[in-house]
Amino acid sequence: VSVLGGSVDAARPAIGLERLSLNQATVKYLGLADAVELCVRHDIPAIGLWRDRMAEVGLSSAVALVERAGLHVSSLCRGGFFTAADAEGRAAAYADNVAAVREAAALGADALVLVCGGLVPGSRDLGLARRMVADAIGELVPVAQRLGVRLGIEALHPMFCADRCVIASLGEAVDLALSFPAEVGVVVDTYHVWWDARLAAEVARAAGRVVSYQVCDWVLPLPADVLLGRGHLGDGVIDFGLISAAVRAAGYRGYVEVEIFNEDVWSAPADQTAAVVRERFAAVMGGAVA
Amino acid sequence: VSVLGGSVDAARPAIGLERLSLNQATVKYLGLADAVELCVRHDIPAIGLWRDRMAEVGLSSAVALVERAGLHVSSLCRGGFFTAADAEGRAAAYADNVAAVREAAALGADALVLVCGGLVPGSRDLGLARRMVADAIGELVPVAQRLGVRLGIEALHPMFCADRCVIASLGEAVDLALSFPAEVGVVVDTYHVWWDARLAAEVARAAGRVVSYQVCDWVLPLPADVLLGRGHLGDGVIDFGLISAAVRAAGYRGYVEVEIFNEDVWSAPADQTAAVVRERFAAVMGGAVA
Numbered sequence: 001v002s003v004l005g006g007s008v009d010a011a012r013p014a015i016g017l018e019r020l021s022l023n024q025a026t027v028k029y030l031g032l033a034d035a036v037e038l039c040v041r042h043d044i045p046a047i048g049l050w051r052d053r054m055a056e057v058g059l060s061s062a063v064a065l066v067e068r069a070g071l072h073v074s075s076l077c078r079g080g081f082f083t084a085a086d087a088e089g090r091a092a093a094y095a096d097n098v099a100a101v102r103e104a105a106a107l108g109a110d111a112l113v114l115v116c117g118g119l120v121p122g123s124r125d126l127g128l129a130r131r132m133v134a135d136a137i138g139e140l141v142p143v144a145q146r147l148g149v150r151l152g153i154e155a156l157h158p159m160f161c162a163d164r165c166v167i168a169s170l171g172e173a174v175d176l177a178l179s180f181p182a183e184v185g186v187v188v189d190t191y192h193v194w195w196d197a198r199l200a201a202e203v204a205r206a207a208g209r210v211v212s213y214q215v216c217d218w219v220l221p222l223p224a225d226v227l228l229g230r231g232h233l234g235d236g237v238i239d240f241g242l243i244s245a246a247v248r249a250a251g252y253r254g255y256v257e258v259e260i261f262n263e264d265v266w267s268a269p270a271d272q273t274a275a276v277v278r279e280r281f282a283a284v285m286g287g288a289v290a
Numbered sequence: 291v292s293v294l295g296g297s298v299d300a301a302r303p304a305i306g307l308e309r310l311s312l313n314q315a316t317v318k319y320l321g322l323a324d325a326v327e328l329c330v331r332h333d334i335p336a337i338g339l340w341r342d343r344m345a346e347v348g349l350s351s352a353v354a355l356v357e358r359a360g361l362h363v364s365s366l367c368r369g370g371f372f373t374a375a376d377a378e379g380r381a382a383a384y385a386d387n388v389a390a391v392r393e394a395a396a397l398g399a400d401a402l403v404l405v406c407g408g409l410v411p412g413s414r415d416l417g418l419a420r421r422m423v424a425d426a427i428g429e430l431v432p433v434a435q436r437l438g439v440r441l442g443i444e445a446l447h448p449m450f451c452a453d454r455c456v457i458a459s460l461g462e463a464v465d466l467a468l469s470f471p472a473e474v475g476v477v478v479d480t481y482h483v484w485w486d487a488r489l490a491a492e493v494a495r496a497a498g499r500v501v502s503y504q505v506c507d508w509v510l511p512l513p514a515d516v517l518l519g520r521g522h523l524g525d526g527v528i529d530f531g532l533i534s535a536a537v538r539a540a541g542y543r544g545y546v547e548v549e550i551f552n553e554d555v556w557s558a559p560a561d562q563t564a565a566v567v568r569e570r571f572a573a574v575m576g577g578a579v580a
Contacts, residue, residue, distance in 0.1 A: 124529040130487065159449045161485035162527045163510055168485045169459075195451035195458045197420065220453055224514035237452045239414040 012241035013248055015256055015285040021046035021074040022277060023214065023259035024053055027270045032057050034270070036069045042274040046072040046255040048214075049107065051100060063106050074255035075152065075187075075212045076100065076109040082136035083117035083129045083166065090136070093117075097140050105147035110254055111211040112144070113152045113187050118163040129166040134176060137184065144183045152211040153177055154187035159226055169193070170202040177209050185211035188247055189259070191218055191230050194238045203246040210252040215240060215285070216260045223263070230260045233280040240284050256285060302531035303538055305546055305575040311336035311364040312567060313504065313549035314343055317560045322347050324560070326359045332564040336362040336545040338504075339397065341390060353396050363399040364545035365442065365477075365502045366390065372426035373407035373419045373456065380426070383407075387430050395437040400544055401501035402434070403442045403477050408453040419456040424466060427474065434473045442501040443467050444477035449516055459483070460492040467499050475501035478537055479549070481508055481520050484528045493536040500542040505530060505575070506550045513553070520550045523570040530574050546575065 022044045024035050032053045039047050047066065054062045054076075066073055079100040084090045097114075104112040116133040119126065137151065144151050155173040156165035167173050170193045173186040186206050191214075193199055203210070217236030222229045233240065244256075258277045265273055312334045314325050322343045329337050337356065344352045344366075356363055369390040374380045387404075394402040406423040409416065427441065434441050445463040446455035457463050460483045463476040476496050481504075483489055493500070507526030512519045523530065534546075548567045555563055 119527055124527050126485075126487075126529065157449065158447060158485040159512065159516070162508060166485075169487065172487045195416075195448040195456075197416075197459065197462045218452060222449065222516055226449070226512055226516060237409055237414050239416065 012245050015244060017043075017278065017282055018045060019254070019256050020044050020278065020281050021048055021072070021255035021257040022274065023048035023075070023077070023257040024050045025077070026258055026260045026265065026277065027273055028261075028266045030270055032062055033065055036065050036071060038270050038274050039071055040069050041271070042278055044274065044278065046074040046257075048075040048077060048257045048259065049073055049109070050077050051103065054103065059103055059106055066107065072255065073107045073109040074257050075111045075113050075214075076104040076107060078113040078115050078154075079140075079151070080114040080165075081117040083120045083132050085121045085123070090132070093136065094139060097136070098143050101140065101143050101147055101149050101151075104149045109149070111150045111152040111185065111187070113154055113212060115154055115156065116165050116167050118161065118166060126161075126166055130172075133166060134179070137176065137180065141180055141184060145181065149183070150211045151184045152187040153184065154189060154212075155192055157192040169196060169198075170206070171196075171198055174202050174206045174209070177206065182208070185209040187212040187214060188243070189214040189216075190238050190240060190243055191216050194218060194243065199243065200246045203243075203250050207250045210247055210250050211254075212257065213244075213247050213252055213254065214257045214259045216258060228261050228263050230262050232260065232265070232276055233258070233284040244285065256281075302535050305534060305571075307333075307568065307572055308335060309544070309546050310334050310568065310571050311338055311362070311545035311547040312564065313338035313365070313367070313547045314340045315367070316548055316550045316555065316567065317563055318551075318556045320560055322352055323355055326355050326361060328560050328564050329361055330359050331561070332568055334564065334568065336364040336547075338365040338367060338547045338549065339363055339399070340367050341393065344393065349393055349396055356397065362545065363397045364547050365401045365403050365504075366394040366397060366399040368403040368405050368444075369430075369441070370404040370455075371407040373410045373422050375411045375413070380422070383426065384429055387426070388433050391430065391433050391437055391439050391441075394439045399439070401440045401442040401475065401477070403444055403502060405444055405446060406455050406457050408451065408456060416451075416456055420462075423456060424469070427466065427470065431470055431473060435471065439473070440501045441474045442477040443474065444479060444502075445482055447482040459486060459488075460496075461486075461488055464492050464496045464499070467496065472498070475499040477502040477504060478533070478542075479504040479506075480528050480530060480533055481506050484508060484533065489533065490536045493533075493540050497540045500537055500540050501544075502547065503534075503537050503542055503544065504547045504549045506548060518551050518553050520552050522550060522555070522566055523548070523574040534575065546571075
């Protein structure tokens with residue numbers, strides 16, 4: 001048995017393919033209709049949608065496409081980017097986020113993923129940016145409650161703190177979520193949080209508030225564009241069994257989205273990517289790592 | 291006043307040039323003798339040494355060089371890399387770290403900086419790697435005590451967790467340091483920890499245990515090699531006043547080392563680099579950001 005080996009045990013319950021969701025970003029170059037057909041062809045029961053691809057076909061067509069295909073929408077990506085330098089920018093962010101909540105409601109998405117935004121342009125004040133994020137989520141909560149949408153605060157990896165998301169650890173996301181009603185939860189994305197020594201404790205603290213679980217692997221070396229350093233499950237160093245067990249113990253029973261930003265994955269034929277996603281999900285999330 | 295502006299106030303005490311130290315890595319292409327002369331020429335009172343450059347001249351010559359120049363050695367970089375796959379590798383790491391402690395003692399360095407090592411080769415087990423680091427530091431403590439050397443556990447940025455340092459947040463480093471006698475402390479390096487919402491609390495918890503304070507800026511975009519993404523003070527997004535105030539409140543009164551890994555900085559003439567280091571230190575650490 002290699003040190004990389006794993007096995008199904010009580011502490012690491014297997015996750016079956018019936019809980020697999022394909023995040024649309026994994027097949028970045030497909031339009032919405034093609035991504036939906038791909039899921040159907042590969043017996044993938046759920047999809048995580050992106051708003052830019054949805055906008056190309058329009059909301060009502062998107063709703064019709066996923067409904068006709070019998071696909072569940074596990075998440076809509078994404079709202080957020082709340083940290084603007086002026087009132088006009090913040091008002092635009094609010095309007096865009098309200099639109100995103102409406103879309104998530106129409107699609108029956110399990111969660112609207114929020115990537116909260118980096119430092120306020122022209123400022124080094126992390127505290128200011130974080131207060132702005134909290135205020136903006138507070139403004140959005142009544143809208144989410146009214147439309148029955150759960151908001152998922154995603155902690156991004158600290159390497160994106162300056163320019164994409166000042167919520168840079170799961171603990172921060174949990175603190176923020178717990179300061180709001182139950183419609184506000186957290187997204188656990190293995191790529192962003194795997195390194196954290198406090199991970200198990202923070203996931204436990206998020207009990208009942210995990211609204212999305214996204215997986216991909218951390219591969220070395222990092223590529224020139226660190227946004228694209230994600231790999232297929234099993235190609236990197238992440239111990240998925242440990243994180244999955246924590247997410248399950250926190251009560252999460254929803255879909256598990258495979259979301260991979262990687263130029264090589266994007267360049268591969270989509271059917272090949274979908275096949276690898278299924279195969280790796282069965283092997284790694286099922287606990288039977290070779 | 292721009293939002294990037296700063297000012298000296300009670301909460302952000304200025305740090306004078308008498309506390310500036312030049313970490314040798316900032317002028318990577320200089321040998322030890324040239325780096326020492328550079329510090330003297332630019333009235334920089336202390337230097338952070340690297341073992342590879344010291345080995346080129348030999349320990350006794352290195353000691354003589356810094357003593358003759360009247361330079362203080364603020365740190366020796368570095369020990370660590372404790373996570374080996376077999377007993378032989380761990381024994382080699384121990385021997386190398388004992389040698390590093392001896393060198394730090396001979397140089398009168400304020401601290402031996404420890405970069406603890408990434409995942410154990412062939413393993414995804416973060417817990418295993420972290421236990422191995424704790425055990426290895428435990429073995430080193432009696433040596434450090436005997437020779438009067440303080441060990442500085444450095445938390446590296448989480449983007450280096452897999453391959454360089456599983457101690458990926460300051461809180462972890464503090465937990466580890468506090469489990470040992472007072473000879474074991476932490477290194478606060480702004481580049482690695484600036485993003486952490488718990489930073490102030492963790493620095494406070496490290497009261498009396500901060501043994502080195504290293505500074506450089508976080509610049510965007512990240513370069514292809516993320517090891518080299520550091521910038522001169524003021525070129526990036528880090529709020530040094532806030533971190534310096536926390537480090538001071540934790541009782542640290544030692545030198546402040548400017549340590550910049552950046553290909554452009556390395557390619558610049560060393561005298562130019564030293565002049566910019568001084569100028570920016572005065573402007574940024576003195577509180578008078580332009």
